Amino acid sequence: MGKRNFYIILSLGVFLTVSLYLYNGIETGAEAIAKRQQYVDDLRRKIGNLENIAEENGRTIDRLEQQVKEAKAEKNIDFDEEKEKTEEKDEEEKEVAPVPVRGNRGNMEHIHQVQKHHQPTPPMADVCGLRDNVSVAHSDLQMLDLYDTWKFENPDGGVWKQGWKIEYDAEQVQSLPKLEVIVIPHSHCDPGWIMTFEEYYSRQTRNILDGMAKHLGEKDEMRFIYAEISFFETWWREQSEETRKKVKGYLEEGKFEIVTGGWVMTDEANAHYHSMVTELFEGHEWIQNHLGSKAIPKAHWSIDPFGLSPSLPHLLTSANITNAVLQRVHYSVKRELALKKNLEFYWRQLFGSTGHPDLRSHIMPFYSYDIPHTCGPEPSVCCQFDFRRMPEGGKSCDWGIPPQKINNENVAQRAQMIYDQYRKKSQLFKNNVIFQPLGDDFRYDIDFEWNSQYENYKNYLNT
Known part of the structure; x- marks a missing residue:
């Protein structure tokens, strides 16, 4: 009897469990379906x-298409009317006789009768007030004209590849300054x-400026x-x-100079003048606030921008910069200017002839601003005077002849x-002053270069 009751209870339990499971499954399925x-x-x-x-959107497009059609139709009507007026004016102008000879009053009266119907063109100043004080600048050389006369060819100039073989009379120059x-x-x-x-700064630029702070103090004429x-x-x-006090001292003594002073060396080919003003203002404001007004640049250093804009010298003269060194100029322009010793000039813009925007400019005559292309026309020779390229400096000359340390024997x-x-x-300039930049990209980042350049140029070549 006891076993029987047990099995009955067990069966009921199983039945209830299965029923509950099926019920929950049905409810879950219904929720999923819902x-x-x-x-x-x-x-x-x-x-x-x-x-x-x-x-x-379709209706909007239809409306726009209809508006375009109406605008085209209206434009065509205006064009036809303008064309008709122009043709009438041309016919009237054809009636105007040549300027009469003295005493021919009849023809003169006819001319006046025809011309009095013409409406004079309003002066441009009435249209644009900014043109009130505009004048055409006078210049000795107008680049826009020279572009039409120069032949932009690419002859092989020899050691000065983009120029020609430069020679001089060794005896004659003895009488020159x-x-x-x-x-x-x-x-x-x-x-x-x-x-x-950040990588440039941590790997090289920090070392360059650390070296400046160190070596300008150790080397009197550096x-x-x-x-x-x-x-x-x-x-x-x-x-x-x-260190800050020391660097400010270098600036006051003229041993260290900030050139241009922009946040970067701005591009001039594609940059809008607003960007040029912004980066120049940013740099000069920082200099004024941290280094003082005496450190504000007076010289412009444009050695790597690709292209030169007349807008920039106008902005620079407004910032009281008076001198400029330029490098990235087309080799044909350099060659033509060098032929007539016009590599140094006052750069005047097309607008205005008062002389205020003029910027005294010097163009580097050769290919680049690195040392092989700044001492003279032969890079294989000039490279031998870049003493960073000695074996100890970790750089070499592309022409296969390394520099030699200068000593009493050589x-x-x-x-x-x-x-x-x-x-x-x-021979490319009108005076006896030669400018030689001594550097390159990210140079003077090791003590060896500071020491080798100074010792070889100052202690030997300058004696």
């Missing part, structure tokens, strides 16, 4: 909305090129110029008050070599 139905309803509603939007050579160490630091700004304030500001934030021969380059370069 959710799917809700999803389908939402999807249908969205499709309906999209169809309504598409219909509205001695050459004055200005050697200026520099380092061109691109904020954006192959690496990121000089250095620098342009990119974006890098300089980053470096300045890391410096102690002692100083006369080496001095004659570089003098020959300086003298040939001087």
Whole structure:
């Protein structure tokens, strides 16, 4: 009896469990079906909305097409009317006789009768008030005219590939004033090129500016110029008050000079003048606030922008910059200017002839701003006077002849070599002053270069 009751209870338990499971399954399935139905309803509603939007867009397009057709029709009508007026005016002008001879009063009266019907064209100043003070600038050389006369050819000039073989009379130059050579160490630091700004700064630019702070104090006659304030500001934030005071002293003494002083060395080919103003303002404001007004640049350093814009010298003269060094000029332009010794000039814009926007400019005559292309026309020779390219410096000359350290035994021969380059370069200018930039991209990032360039140029070649 007990076993029987047990089995009955067990059966009832199993039955209830199965029933509950089936009930829950049915309820869960119903919920899933309801959710799917809700999803389908939402999807249908969205499709309906999209169809309504598409219909509205279609109506909008139809209206726009109709407006375009009406505008074209109206334009054609205006054109026809204008054409008719022009033809009538042409016919009237044909009736105007040539200027009469003295005393021919009858013809003169006829001319006046015809001309009195003409409506004079209003002066441009009435249309644009900005033209009130505009004048055509007078210049000795107008580039727009020269472009039509120069032949942009590419002859092989020999060692000066884009120019010609420069020669001079060794005896005749003895009677000329001695050459004055200005050697200026520099380092061109691109904020954006192959690496990121941060990578360039941490790997090279920090070392360059650290070296400047160190070596300008150790070397009495060492000089250095620098342009990119974006890098300089980053470096300045890391410096102690002692280092900052020291660098300000270099600026006051003229041992260190900031050139242009823009946030970057701005592009001139594609940049809008608003961007040029912004980056120049940013740099000069930082200089004024952190280095003082005496550090505001007076010289413009444009060695790597591709293309030159007349807008920039106008902006620079407004910022009290008076001098400029330019490099990226078409080799045909350089050659033509060099032929007539016109590589130094006052750059005047087309607008205005008062002389205020004139910028005293110097164009580097040769291919690039690196040392192989700045001492003279023969890069294989000039490269031998880039003492960073000695074996210890980790760089080499592309022409296969490395520099030699200057000593008492070779100083006369080496001095004659570089003098020959300086003298040939001087044949392209009207005076006896030669400018030699001494640097390249991201140079002076190791002590070896600071020491080797200074010692070889100052202690030997300059004696």
